[in-house]
Amino acid sequence: MIKYITNSDIDKSKWDSCIRSSVNGMIYAYSWYLDIACGNWDGLVEDDYKSVMPLPRGEKYGFLYTYQPPFSQQHGVFSTSKITDEKVKEFLRAIPAKYKYVELSLNTFNRPKDDSFETGEGVTHLLDLISPYDTLQSNYSTQTKRNLKKALSGSLAIAKAVSPKKVIDLFKANRGKDYAITSGQYNIVNTLMQTCIKKGLGQCWGVYTKDKELCAGAFLVESNRRTIFLFSGTNKKAFDTHAMTFLINRYIEENAQQNLTFDFEGSSDPDVARFYKGFGAKEVHYLKIRKNNLPGPVKWLKEMQFKKKSGSSK
Numbered sequence: 001m002i003k004y005i006t007n008s009d010i011d012k013s014k015w016d017s018c019i020r021s022s023v024n025g026m027i028y029a030y031s032w033y034l035d036i037a038c039g040n041w042d043g044l045v046e047d048d049y050k051s052v053m054p055l056p057r058g059e060k061y062g063f064l065y066t067y068q069p070p071f072s073q074q075h076g077v078f079s080t081s082k083i084t085d086e087k088v089k090e091f092l093r094a095i096p097a098k099y100k101y102v103e104l105s106l107n108t109f110n111r112p113k114d115d116s117f118e119t120g121e122g123v124t125h126l127l128d129l130i131s132p133y134d135t136l137q138s139n140y141s142t143q144t145k146r147n148l149k150k151a152l153s154g155s156l157a158i159a160k161a162v163s164p165k166k167v168i169d170l171f172k173a174n175r176g177k178d179y180a181i182t183s184g185q186y187n188i189v190n191t192l193m194q195t196c197i198k199k200g201l202g203q204c205w206g207v208y209t210k211d212k213e214l215c216a217g218a219f220l221v222e223s224n225r226r227t228i229f230l231f232s233g234t235n236k237k238a239f240d241t242h243a244m245t246f247l248i249n250r251y252i253e254e255n256a257q258q259n260l261t262f263d264f265e266g267s268s269d270p271d272v273a274r275f276y277k278g279f280g281a282k283e284v285h286y287l288k289i290r291k292n293n294l295p296g297p298v299k300w301l302k303e304m305q306f307k308k309k310s311g312s313s314k
Helices: 012-021 031-037 085-093 133-138 142-152 164-173 183-198 236-241 243-255 270-277 296-310
Strands: 002-005 041-046 051-060 063-066 099-105 118-128 157-159 202-208 214-223 226-234 261-263 282-292
Touching (some): 012 051, 031 183, 051 085, 142 243, 164 226, 183 202, 183 226, 214 243, 226 243, 236 243, 243 261, 270 282, 282 296
Antiparallel strands (some): 002 041, 041 051, 157 202, 202 214
16 A cells, blocks of 8 residues: 655664665655755655655745756656556556646656656666676777777876865856756755765765865765766866866776676766767666646646746756
8 A cells, every 4th residue: 555654754774774675666755865955755665664756846936846856867756566557556646636837857767658657758867787897898988988098198197085175166157057956956066965975875975186176076875786977076276187088987997707887877968868878878768747637827838838948958
């Protein structure tokens, strides 16, 4: 039986145990991660936490809605047993009607066909690290191999305990100028990074030039046999020296032959996607669902906002 449980009544120890033991568990679905990423969230729970589904909760103009929070690529149904399409549909039908607007990303194990929701697709890029490094490197694209050769000759150095704030500041000063990221969202990712490090689940790597300047940084989260490329920052010197290729290759080299998947988190930007695929990563799709039950003018306004967002380049 699937029950809707408000945040204050969720047994977070049991919730996290479910995510930890799930066939498709991901860092985004742990209670502490949800607490940081969205603050307010409720959940759908099957039996005694056999399966769960987080419902990030927001309210605007007096209407409740559920949404996909920042730095959380996938949610959906997580289960300690086999996940069927029918099971996922049961969870979707159990979302309370009081949520007048639903916009969520499911995970790659959730592929239901449910006509009661509009659906779209998101993309991520995954690389299994089970093979020896030489085999993994042989699957790099010609361009990636060329860039790596240049990076290896550029006197770059890796540091494995860089301050998350330094990587955030690097992003802000460069690519961050092209994105409408709020100060609140920067605070969220900084708190996520710091918390993951304290829990022994995160590493913040940096690449320094021969002049000891930080030119690239990446935050890597490890959980449920998956490493997620959660956040990164680069400057022009990183572009010129191929510092990010250098960093990712080093991680692959040090973690080859492990039962581990490297999740680049994907991108709708063709150039970024090409960069990820250059390491031999495979494109994997997940469902995005949406339902708009808002009344009259509010519904129309939300549709206009959604179309504007969908047409953006991000």
